[in-house]
Amino acid sequence: MGETRASVRSWRTRAPVDRELAFSEADSSRSNKQQPLPGGRGTGKPEMVAAAGDRLDLPVVDLASSDLRSSAESIRKACVECGFFYVVNHGIEEGLLEKVFAESRRFFEQPLEEKMALLRNSSHLGYTPPYTEKLDASSKFRGDLSEKLKIGPIGDEGFQNDANQWPSEERLPCWKETMKLYRAAALATGKRILSLVALSLNQDAEFFDCPLAFLQLLHYPGEINESDDGNYGVSAHSDYGILTLLATDGIPGLQICREKDRHPQLWEDVHHIDGSTLHRVVAVGKERYSVAFFLDPDPDFVVQCLESCCSGACPPRFPPIKSGDYLEERLSSIYKRKNLLHDT
Ligand SMILES: O=C(O)CCC(=O)C(=O)O
Numbered sequence: 001m002g003e004t005r006a007s008v009r010s011w012r013t014r015a016p017v018d019r020e021l022a023f024s025e026a027d028s029s030r031s032n033k034q035q036p037l038p039g040g041r042g043t044g045k046p047e048m049v050a051a052a053g054d055r056l057d058l059p060v061v062d063l064a065s066s067d068l069r070s071s072a073e074s075i076r077k078a079c080v081e082c083g084f085f086y087v088v089n090h091g092i093e094e095g096l097l098e099k100v101f102a103e104s105r106r107f108f109e110q111p112l113e114e115k116m117a118l119l120r121n122s123s124h125l126g127y128t129p130p131y132t133e134k135l136d137a138s139s140k141f142r143g144d145l146s147e148k149l150k151i152g153p154i155g156d157e158g159f160q161n162d163a164n165q166w167p168s169e170e171r172l173p174c175w176k177e178t179m180k181l182y183r184a185a186a187l188a189t190g191k192r193i194l195s196l197v198a199l200s201l202n203q204d205a206e207f208f209d210c211p212l213a214f215l216q217l218l219h220y221p222g223e224i225n226e227s228d229d230g231n232y233g234v235s236a237h238s239d240y241g242i243l244t245l246l247a248t249d250g251i252p253g254l255q256i257c258r259e260k261d262r263h264p265q266l267w268e269d270v271h272h273i274d275g276s277t278l279h280r281v282v283a284v285g286k287e288r289y290s291v292a293f294f295l296d297p298d299p300d301f302v303v304q305c306l307e308s309c310c311s312g313a314c315p316p317r318f319p320p321i322k323s324g325d326y327l328e329e330r331l332s333s334i335y336k337r338k339n340l341l342h343d344t
Pocket residue numbers: 216218234239246248254279280281289290291292
């Protein structure tokens with residue numbers, strides 16, 4: 001799991017251009033013009049970054065296209081080759097995205113004690129302050145620079161175990177409403193993409209039924225201390241679910257590594273429009289906001305290799321596992337390894 005990451009990107013800011021999306025699993029032969037970075041940025045692992053001019057051209061999938069077969073085919077190719085793709089004509093209104101980014105900014109601009117009142121609970125929902133998570137355990141820094149707020153399935157959406165923590169209506173009126181609207185819109189888009197993914201795997205369009213959705217708002221600091229020189233906004237990781245729709249404010253920083261087992265690793269910048277694969281966000285000295293929308297299977301769903309994806313010569317690489325067990329294992333591990341669980 002964690003291999004199929006799609007990411008709707010770069011919706012706000014700049015020219016409100018067409019929107020984008022992306023997937024994971026890498027096997028690329030791009031190799032010219034690389035700059036060696038002898039110790040990697042923050043891990044001591046050797047790595048390279050693609051040089052300026054060696055632009056990463058991620059595929060663009062048009063969700064308005066009536067040729068579903070051809071869209072499914074390009075999604076399959078994108079997932080196999082790089083794990084990320086852009087999505088255009090995805091149906092989420094620009095105005096709604098602008099509101100989500102504005103409300104996100106309002107939340108993160110509050111004093112720390114207000115944010116800490118919503119500290120992440122045992123369902124992994126709520127606020128995560130800077131330095132709490134270290135997605136790449138080998139990072140030599142004390143933790144990643146970003147702060148986050150995570151919103152899970154909501155009671156009003158018919159979900160029984162709503163464990164969300166919301167900012168107060170008095171402080172941030174319209175906040176909850178905006179996030180609910182965005183969740184609904186992003187879920188509709190996510191389901192359309194998942195039906196294309198299912199088609200690309202020779203399954204019925206409804207194969208990925210009723211995914212669980214988690215909305216994560218992220219804020220990356222602009223200026224950083226000298227002691228954080230080389231530290232990451234979010235260190236290297238792959239996502240845990242079926243698909244991630246990622247909207248950014250256009251500030252760069254996102255990088256992907258298409259072949260995680262290659263040494264040295266090659267990290268490529270994902271650009272604003274022309275951009276689960278291993279990925280990370282580097283600090284570029286500019287404040288940055290993003291909104292990630294994760295789609296996960298039902299916790300009881302057993303995730304296993306599809307018949308259309310394996311054969312005698314190419315057996316499944318991983319044993320079957322219940323989705324809920326897998327997610328809990330991954331989510332707990334990012335805090336346990338630093339002993340930073342803040343359960344309430
Ligand atoms: O902020 C970004 O661009 C990436 C965030 C991310 O990778 C994540 O939330 O899993």
